[in-house]
Every structure is written in C-alpha cells, then in structure tokens.
Amino acid sequence: MAKYVIGVDGGTESLRAGVFDAQGRPLAFASSPYPTSYPHPSWAEQSPEDWWTALGAAVRAAVAQAGVSPGDVAAMSVDTTCCTVVALDAEGRPLRPALLWMDMRSARQAAQVAACGAPELRVNGGGGGPVSAEWMVPKALWLKQEEPNTYIAAHWICEYQDYLNYHLTGAMVASVDNVAIRWHGSDGPPLELLRRLGMEELSGKWPQEVLQLGARIGGGLTARAAAHLGLPEGLPVAQGGADAFIGVIGLGVIAPGDMAMLTGSSHLHIGMTDRPLSGKGMFGSYRGAVLPGVHVVEGGQTSTGSAVNWLRRGLMGGAVDYADLNAEAEAVPPGCEGLVCLDHFQGNRTPHTDPLSRGALVGLTLKHTRGHVFRGLVEAVAFGTEAVLEAMRGAGYSPTSLTIAGGATKSELWMQVHADVSNLPLHLTEVPDAPALGCAILAAVAAGLHPDIPTAVKAMVRVSRTITPDPQRHAVYRRLYQERYSKLYPALRPLFHAGHDHAPTPNGAPAVEEGASGQWAAAAAEAGEAARQGRQGEEGGGLPRAIVSPSILAADFACLGDEVERVLAAGADWIHVDMFDGGAIAGGNFTIGPPVVAALRKRAPGAFLDCHLAVQDPAKYVEAVAAAGASSFTFQIEPFLDAHTAQPDAAKRCAAAAAGAAELAAAIRARGMRAAVAVAPATGVEVVMPLADAGAVDMVLFMTVNCGFGGQSFQAQVLDKVAAARRAHPSLTIQVDGGINATTAALAAAAGANAVVAGTAVFLAPEGAAAAIGAIRGALLEHLPRATAAAHAHATLAAVEGAGPAAVL
Structure with missing residues (x-):
C-alpha cells in the first residue's frame, strides 16, 4: 500500500x-x-x-x-x-x-x-x-x-x-x-x-x-x-x-476552542469556534473555512517581534544578544516595578484598528534597567494578545489553548508570560513547516491513510511540549492588565490623533474614521489611477511629474524589505532613504548607511532610491552610496555655508557655498546618480538658487521640519521659498519633506512642489497605503498645474521685460 x-x-x-x-x-x-x-x-x-x-x-x-x-x-x-x-x-x-x-x-x-x-x-x-x-x-x-x-x-x-x-x-x-x-x-x-x-x-x-x-x-x-x-x-x-489557514491545520488547530498564534514581527491569531460570531475588533467568523460546522475568527497585532527588535537594535545598537536580555528580564518581577508599555509601535490592527496609535513606555524611573524595558515590551505584547482575546470573548469566543509558532518560541520568558497573561496553555509542535504539513494531512485523508482530518491531525501533528500558566502570576497580570495596560490606549489616543481626526481631506470632507472606507478613499484611488495611467505632464514639458516618495523612517525596520515592496506595490514613485551619521546637522541622530541601500536595491531592483544624506561631509559617501545602487543623492547645503562662516559678506559666502556644492553635484552625477540639494527650514532660498540657475542640480528639497527629529509640526512659512523657486524654474523638480499628508501635500503643490516625502501618511495610513498615496498624488495633481502655469507666466513676463532669473525671486 x-x-x-x-x-x-x-x-x-x-x-x-x-x-x-x-x-x-x-x-x-x-x-x-x-x-x-x-x-x-x-x-x-x-x-x-x-x-x-x-x-x-x-x-x-x-x-x-x-x-x-x-x-x-x-x-x-x-x-x-x-x-x-x-x-x-x-x-x-x-x-x-x-x-x-x-x-x-x-x-x-x-x-x-x-x-x-x-x-x-x-x-x-x-x-x-x-x-x-x-x-x-x-x-x-x-x-x-x-x-x-x-x-x-x-x-x-x-x-x-x-x-x-x-x-x-x-x-x-x-x-x-x-x-x-x-x-x-x-x-x-x-x-x-x-x-x-x-x-x-x-x-x-x-x-x-x-x-x-x-x-x-x-x-x-x-x-x-x-x-x-x-x-x-x-x-x-x-x-x-489558503496557505496560512492550511498552516493552522499543520499546527493541529482544528477543534472549537483551539487557537493558533503565529508570531514574528507581528502576531496573527486564528481561532476555531462552533457557532457564527462577528463584532468590532475582530475579523470573521468564516463558516466552514477549515472544517464543516467549525467557524474561524481572526485577529492580529502589528508590531510584536519588531518592537523587541527595535529595543535591541535601535536603542542598543545590537550590542547585546537576546539571551542576555532574557536573563536580565527574568530577574525582574511581573509588572516591571511600575513600568507599563503600549505595544502599538506600528499602530494597531485589532481590536482597535488604529494605524495612528503608537508605542509608549509609561512609569519609567531611574531604577529601571534595560531588563525592565525588555520585559515590559514582552508583557505589553502579551497584554495586546489578551486585548484581542477579550474582544473575541466579547463576541462569544473563548479559546481554551494557544498553539504557538514562530519567533516568540525562541524565548522561554516570552512564552511563559503569554501563558500567564492569557491563563491558557501554550503548545509547540514538532514540524515548523506547518503549511506543507497541513497539505500532507489533507492528502493523507484523500488517500484513505486516515479516515478524516481530526484523525489525521492526531496521527501526524505532535505537540513537542506545553507551557502551562502559573495561577499566581496570572492574578498579578490580570490586575495589571485591567488597571494599567487597558487604560493606556484610551488615555493616549487623543495625543496620537491630534491633528488627524478632523483634518480636512482634499475635497473638503472630514477625514476617514477608524476602519472606514468610502467616497474619499475611492476618489483618492481614482486620482492615483489617473497618475499611473499617465494623465499628467512630464518633466521638461511644462508640468513637472507628480512624485510621492515614502520615507522608510516610518517603516517597520524589522521587515524593511517587505515594507518597501508594499508601498511600491501601492503606487509609490520613489523610496526616500534618510541617512544621518550622528553629526550635528541631524541633531546627533544616526540612522542607516550604504549597506541598507544595497539591501533595498537587491530587494527592489527597479525602485528609484531617493537618498537624502543629512551629514556634515557628504562627499565622503558618494562612492559608497553610488556602489550601493542609489538613484539620487541629496545633500544639505548647510555644511557648505558652515565652511565659509569667516566670510563676512553674505553674498560672497553664498557664492562660495554654491561653488563647493556644484563641485559635489558634478561628482554625484559622474557616478550615475541624480544630484539634489536640500535646504533646512532656517536657510534662505537664495543660497541654492545659483545651483538651480546653472543647472548644477536635478532637484531642490525644501525641509519643513528640522532633520533628525520626529513629531515636528509642518512649517508652512517654508512654502514661500518653494513658491520662489518654482517662479524661477517652472520645470524644476522641487521636493518638500516633513509633515506631509493629503492636506499639507495640497499646500505644498499650491506653492509649486511636485514631489513630496511622506512617511507615516503612507506606511500607517488608516485607509491603506494605496489610497493614501492616491490621495497625496491627487492633491499634487489638483494644485500643481495652477502653480506651474503661474510660474511659466511669471518667467515669460520676466524674460519679456529683460529681467534675469534672480529678478523673479
């Protein structure tokens, strides 16, 4: 046989x-x-x-x-x-x-x-x-x-x-x-x-x-x-x-009350119930999606392993390994001696479905160590899972166990905290390739090797071990969840949503509320489709091309390649890569270097990588950034001004700075990249205009926030410089970076910007990346033609009157 x-x-x-x-x-x-x-x-x-x-x-x-x-x-x-x-x-x-x-x-x-x-x-x-x-x-x-x-x-x-x-x-x-x-x-x-x-x-x-x-x-x-x-x-x-749901069979999760928890940079929860359910804060139920008579419910957390990775890599520079962090956290008592965290680093999928929500560390004291913070994040993720389960219980579903797979299984502490918080046993299985095993189970039933799926699962899926909850720790965690964690999001939501909930959209309607989609999303997508089909001008032909460039600083760095692919698939024109080297120009912040550019180029061979270097000595990075595969190299003008601070004459200082910047721009172009210059909010437009007048740069970037600091407000006064640059150069690519959403993109376009850098507005958009990109592009397409037409008219008038380009400023 x-x-x-x-x-x-x-x-x-x-x-x-x-x-x-x-x-x-x-x-x-x-x-x-x-x-x-x-x-x-x-x-x-x-x-x-x-x-x-x-x-x-x-x-x-x-x-x-x-x-x-x-x-x-x-x-x-x-x-x-x-x-x-x-x-x-x-x-x-x-x-x-x-x-x-x-x-x-x-x-x-x-x-x-x-x-x-x-x-x-x-x-x-x-x-x-x-x-x-x-x-x-x-x-x-x-x-x-x-x-x-x-x-x-x-x-x-x-x-x-x-x-x-x-x-x-x-x-x-x-x-x-x-x-x-x-x-x-x-x-x-x-x-x-x-x-x-x-x-x-x-x-x-x-x-x-x-x-x-x-x-x-x-x-x-x-x-x-x-x-x-x-x-x-x-x-x-x-x-x-579907692969994930067949993987649930491969984990042996088929009976009512069972739940699979798939862990990694995020958590996915797929549970079985014996009756139809639906409600806010969950997806489903799906009748018979796995077995006849069994309904499936679904939930998810957006930043779990990625939040822990942020702590180790982002704050600690990767200098400590997880074994040490786990050991230090195990010495910390449950509740982290008053520290409580919110795990919404990339927003929340369920139960709140709020992409604007953010992570938080609350209750820090000078006693707290990195072990406290690590344990606090682990506890926050477990509390977040409990919030998912609480929403499901509110709809009538109460799992009796969790079968866990993925990255969290590498941490004994994490699994034990999950068990203690949920008060559910956690099962681990022998075969990690759950989708393939799930298909093998189905094939075995079709072949008659086993009479049905439950029998096949019993024979072919083996639990390698079970983590059981500790009743005393569960009692502590239950109190902490109710008294502290569950109060964090409602308390902080007004801060997260400040300036978002009632911001006008391009058509003047209220912004879309949580989880909603309708006419505004449709209009945004339609505008994006118009741009994708070419119903707009091209550079050099009168109307500069509308460009949406999502900044990866707002992406989940634990799965950066996936994030970049997602926004490219959603319609992004460029990918904006900010690079800070720890210098004063970006407030001492340090981000990524050429190796990340190289990795992105390998992952997305056809992408336009729009690299912005807020560094004190950009010239030393030209070779490495070019070799990594950058499409465009944007440098700040301020280091060139700083090099001539001894020059008392402002005009001569600007001229000297422009000469040095033009030399760098030529070197960038010689390496096959587009050359661009960036201007901080406090720097005058007159510093970079000689570069644009001479055709030395392909783009001018105007910052509406200071480099290196998140959470800053959009500085609308910068748009006066944008308007001046557009009047002088009707076909130049002019980019605006900082605080961009559909509303501020409209303001930037009205001033004359045709390219915008949007981070959070794209990566964490409540209506989805495609609709957000469409909305921003729609704002550019709606307002840019008027600004460009005015610039052409102004330039024509200046030429007729015999004025040079500087006169239009």
Missing part, C-alpha cells in the same frame, strides 16, 4: 513541495522559484504557466531527494497564496497574467465594495471594514470596469489554487477556505453583495463546485499532469486552500 504523501505550498516567490510519511514526518523538501512582474506601480502579476512549471520541478525534486518510488506516493494536496486571481477561457488557458494577492490596483473598487453595505460584509469587523484591494471581489470588479473584454471573455474567474487543481485533475472546483475567508461566501455565494455591485454574472464565472478541505478532486491526476509531475496517473489530489 502506498504510504507517502506530498504537500505543496505555492507561495509568493516560489513553490515548495514536501514528502511526508503517514505519521507526518518530513522526508524531503524542494522548491522552484517563479518571477513577479510589476507593469505599473501598485500592480503585481505572475504567469500561471510559471506556476505549472514550478510545480513539476519541485515535486520531481522532492520525490527524488526523499528516495521513494513514485508508486509509493498515495496522494498530494496544494495550498497557495489567497486572492491571487486568474481569468481563464473554457479550456483553462489564462487570458491575461494573474493578479497577485499583493496587487493593489483595485483600491477604488475595494472602496465601492465597502460602501455598498451588503450583509455579507459583516465578517469585516462586524460590517465596519476595512475591505482590502487584495480580495477576490474588488479584483474581479476591476476586471469588469477596466478590462471589460477580458471579463466578458472569461469563462472562469478563480484563484491560483483553482488553476493548479484544474490542470492537475481536469476539474474546476473552488476551496471552501478561500470562498469563506476572502470571497465573502461563508453562507454560499455572496449574491446580495454582487447584486449591489451590479455584477451578478460573476457568480456564474466562479467555479460552480466548492469542495471541503481534504476532499478528492475529480478522478485524480490526468495523464498530462502525471507525466509532468512524474507520478502515477489517477493519483488522488486533495482540496487545499
């Missing part, structure tokens, strides 16, 4: 296949990569044919490495990324490249979905949203509205998962998992949702059969598929689903 199964995990960058025995022990793994194309900002596409090629290569390699006979393989199953949408003809051939899950082109359509008020939207925070542009319905709506010929011709609109299974078996079926969690189909097709969107026909283009996880698909491998994979014809293929 065949005794081995194959689990396949189709990921974002590659497809990975594993061979397991009937007891869940892995014998071998193999992977095969495939490319992603980015035809426009915020778009991400893959070729389905590449998936098929990778599947054959990975399965053949894994079977060979395992040393098993293909005839000894009993079944296989596949999980894939969720919401990777394909349009196929009747024979399963793709009509266009697939829209990858991270593709955000459908931001405007997502806003339309959220605004329609259909009852199926209750799974989105009880109907309060948000609806993501990643999901099936917004992507399908985009196809209908933007590529109607493709939409009409499509016989099938389905998932990556469905495409592979069709070509494996010849049967077009959908997974109950994908349908429930991201198609709004927990109770069958979302017919009312489709009706309100005017796309009822989509239900006929979706696969007409929805299978439970582990069900056999068709008659197994076709002859073509068997030859491609090197496996027997007719081999059973089991229905899989």
Whole structure:
C-alpha cells in the first residue's frame, strides 16, 4: 500500500513541495522559484504557466531527494497564496497574467465594495471594514470596469489554487477556505453583495463546485499532469486552500476552542469556534473555512517581534544578544516595578484598528534597567494578545489553548508570560513547516491513510511540549492588565490623533474614521489611477511629474524589505532613504548607511532610491552610496555655508557655498546618480538658487521640519521659498519633506512642489497605503498645474521685460 504523501505550498516567490510519511514526518523538501512582474506601480502579476512549471520541478525534486518510488506516493494536496486571481477561457488557458494577492490596483473598487453595505460584509469587523484591494471581489470588479473584454471573455474567474487543481485533475472546483475567508461566501455565494455591485454574472464565472478541505478532486491526476509531475496517473489530489489557514491545520488547530498564534514581527491569531460570531475588533467568523460546522475568527497585532527588535537594535545598537536580555528580564518581577508599555509601535490592527496609535513606555524611573524595558515590551505584547482575546470573548469566543509558532518560541520568558497573561496553555509542535504539513494531512485523508482530518491531525501533528500558566502570576497580570495596560490606549489616543481626526481631506470632507472606507478613499484611488495611467505632464514639458516618495523612517525596520515592496506595490514613485551619521546637522541622530541601500536595491531592483544624506561631509559617501545602487543623492547645503562662516559678506559666502556644492553635484552625477540639494527650514532660498540657475542640480528639497527629529509640526512659512523657486524654474523638480499628508501635500503643490516625502501618511495610513498615496498624488495633481502655469507666466513676463532669473525671486 502506498504510504507517502506530498504537500505543496505555492507561495509568493516560489513553490515548495514536501514528502511526508503517514505519521507526518518530513522526508524531503524542494522548491522552484517563479518571477513577479510589476507593469505599473501598485500592480503585481505572475504567469500561471510559471506556476505549472514550478510545480513539476519541485515535486520531481522532492520525490527524488526523499528516495521513494513514485508508486509509493498515495496522494498530494496544494495550498497557495489567497486572492491571487486568474481569468481563464473554457479550456483553462489564462487570458491575461494573474493578479497577485499583493496587487493593489483595485483600491477604488475595494472602496465601492465597502460602501455598498451588503450583509455579507459583516465578517469585516462586524460590517465596519476595512475591505482590502487584495480580495477576490474588488479584483474581479476591476476586471469588469477596466478590462471589460477580458471579463466578458472569461469563462472562469478563480484563484491560483483553482488553476493548479484544474490542470492537475481536469476539474474546476473552488476551496471552501478561500470562498469563506476572502470571497465573502461563508453562507454560499455572496449574491446580495454582487447584486449591489451590479455584477451578478460573476457568480456564474466562479467555479460552480466548492469542495471541503481534504476532499478528492475529480478522478485524480490526468495523464498530462502525471507525466509532468512524474507520478502515477489517477493519483488522488486533495482540496487545499489558503496557505496560512492550511498552516493552522499543520499546527493541529482544528477543534472549537483551539487557537493558533503565529508570531514574528507581528502576531496573527486564528481561532476555531462552533457557532457564527462577528463584532468590532475582530475579523470573521468564516463558516466552514477549515472544517464543516467549525467557524474561524481572526485577529492580529502589528508590531510584536519588531518592537523587541527595535529595543535591541535601535536603542542598543545590537550590542547585546537576546539571551542576555532574557536573563536580565527574568530577574525582574511581573509588572516591571511600575513600568507599563503600549505595544502599538506600528499602530494597531485589532481590536482597535488604529494605524495612528503608537508605542509608549509609561512609569519609567531611574531604577529601571534595560531588563525592565525588555520585559515590559514582552508583557505589553502579551497584554495586546489578551486585548484581542477579550474582544473575541466579547463576541462569544473563548479559546481554551494557544498553539504557538514562530519567533516568540525562541524565548522561554516570552512564552511563559503569554501563558500567564492569557491563563491558557501554550503548545509547540514538532514540524515548523506547518503549511506543507497541513497539505500532507489533507492528502493523507484523500488517500484513505486516515479516515478524516481530526484523525489525521492526531496521527501526524505532535505537540513537542506545553507551557502551562502559573495561577499566581496570572492574578498579578490580570490586575495589571485591567488597571494599567487597558487604560493606556484610551488615555493616549487623543495625543496620537491630534491633528488627524478632523483634518480636512482634499475635497473638503472630514477625514476617514477608524476602519472606514468610502467616497474619499475611492476618489483618492481614482486620482492615483489617473497618475499611473499617465494623465499628467512630464518633466521638461511644462508640468513637472507628480512624485510621492515614502520615507522608510516610518517603516517597520524589522521587515524593511517587505515594507518597501508594499508601498511600491501601492503606487509609490520613489523610496526616500534618510541617512544621518550622528553629526550635528541631524541633531546627533544616526540612522542607516550604504549597506541598507544595497539591501533595498537587491530587494527592489527597479525602485528609484531617493537618498537624502543629512551629514556634515557628504562627499565622503558618494562612492559608497553610488556602489550601493542609489538613484539620487541629496545633500544639505548647510555644511557648505558652515565652511565659509569667516566670510563676512553674505553674498560672497553664498557664492562660495554654491561653488563647493556644484563641485559635489558634478561628482554625484559622474557616478550615475541624480544630484539634489536640500535646504533646512532656517536657510534662505537664495543660497541654492545659483545651483538651480546653472543647472548644477536635478532637484531642490525644501525641509519643513528640522532633520533628525520626529513629531515636528509642518512649517508652512517654508512654502514661500518653494513658491520662489518654482517662479524661477517652472520645470524644476522641487521636493518638500516633513509633515506631509493629503492636506499639507495640497499646500505644498499650491506653492509649486511636485514631489513630496511622506512617511507615516503612507506606511500607517488608516485607509491603506494605496489610497493614501492616491490621495497625496491627487492633491499634487489638483494644485500643481495652477502653480506651474503661474510660474511659466511669471518667467515669460520676466524674460519679456529683460529681467534675469534672480529678478523673479
């Protein structure tokens, strides 16, 4: 009897296949990569044919490495990324490249979905949203509205998962998992949702059969598929689903009351319940997404491991390892002797869904050590998980255990604190590759090696150990949670939201509240789409190009590459890389150097890396920054002024500074980079105008805040300098940096800026990065033409009157 199964995990960058025995022990793994194309900002596409090629290569390699006979393989199953949408003809051939899950082109359509008020939207925070542009319905709506010929011709609109299974078996079926969690189909097709969107026909283009996880698909491998994979014809293929949720099966989390907690830079909580639930502060429930009769709830924390990493690397320079921090923190009593922390370093996903929230350390005294702060952050993350669980309990879900995987498992202290705070046992399993094992479990059921998923999980998933809560410590933590932690966010929220909650948007409407999306988000996305489609001028042709450059200082440095990819996919034009060397010009702050630029270039080969060096001696960095792959090198003018402080004549001092800066700019250009000069708020525009007049620089950057300090207010008086520069140079790239959001971007554009640096407004936008970038770009596009036209008119008048460029200042 065949005794081995194959689990396949189709990921974002590659497809990975594993061979397991009937007891869940892995014998071998193999992977095969495939490319992603980015035809426009915020778009991400893959070729389905590449998936098929990778599947054959990975399965053949894994079977060979395992040393098993293909005839000894009993079944296989596949999980894939969720919401990777394909349009196929009747024979399963793709009509266009697939829209990858991270593709955000459908931001405007997502806003339309959220605004329609259909009852199926209750799974989105009880109907309060948000609806993501990643999901099936917004992507399908985009196809209908933007590529109607493709939409009409499509016989099938389905998932990556469905495409592979069709070509494996010849049967077009959908997974109950994908349908429930991201198609709004927990109770069958979302017919009312489709009706309100005017796309009822989509239900006929979706696969007409929805299978439970582990069900056999068709008659197994076709002859073509068997030859491609090197496996027997007719081999059973089991229905899989979305990678993270199949991973939950691989952790053995299938029974009501169980919860999986996946840890890393963030925490993801996926729990099982025996009845439908929905409510504010959670996502779900999704009926039957894993097992019939079992509902799934979902929650998440945005900055957990990343906050701890910030402490070790950001504040301690990586000079201490986690073992030492854990040892020091273990000597600190629960409650950290009065120190309590808020873990919202990158905002909060659940239960508050507030991207403007921030981290906090409250109650510091001179007695507190780094061990106190480390333990305080660990306790804050555990309290944050308790807040998620409290929201779920309020909706009627109370987990009985937590099965944990990921980075937090490396810290005994962290796991024990989690157990003590939640008063729940924490389980750890033997096999860390949970998605592949989850598929192996489904394959084993389809092959008859085990009669059902619960039996298979019992045989194939083993808990390696359990951390049990300490009742006395739980009593202490419960009091601390209720009396201190739970009061932090309500107390600090007014500070976090100061200047945000009632700030006007470009169309004069109130700003979007928590979790909402509607006409403003749609308008912002529409403006961004207009820019992406080229409905704007180009540099040198009268209207400088509108440029949104997110600053990575606002990103999560624990997953910087992912963050940069996310905003590029959301429509960012450039990536702004601030570099401080600890000098006085940036207030003594030190950030990143050329190695980070090199890493970003490797991660995003096509990105425009807009590097701004607030350093005292920029010349010494030119070679290294160029070698790292920078696209543009912006230097501060102030060091050149400082070099001539002995010169009493202001005009001569400016001229000398400009001469030195022009020499540096020439060296930057010689290395293949664009050269740009930056001006601090207190520095006059007259210092840099000679550089622009001579064409020595490609861009002038005006700072509306001082370099190196966060939380500063936008200094609107700087815009007078922007306006002067634009009048003198109608086609010059003029950038504004500091305090940029949709409102201040409109002010900057009205003064004449065509490029803005936006950090928090993009990385932590409540409406999502794509909508925020669209709103900022929309503000530029709305106000820039008038400022540029006025500048052209002014320049023409000056030329007619015989005035030189300086006269227009």
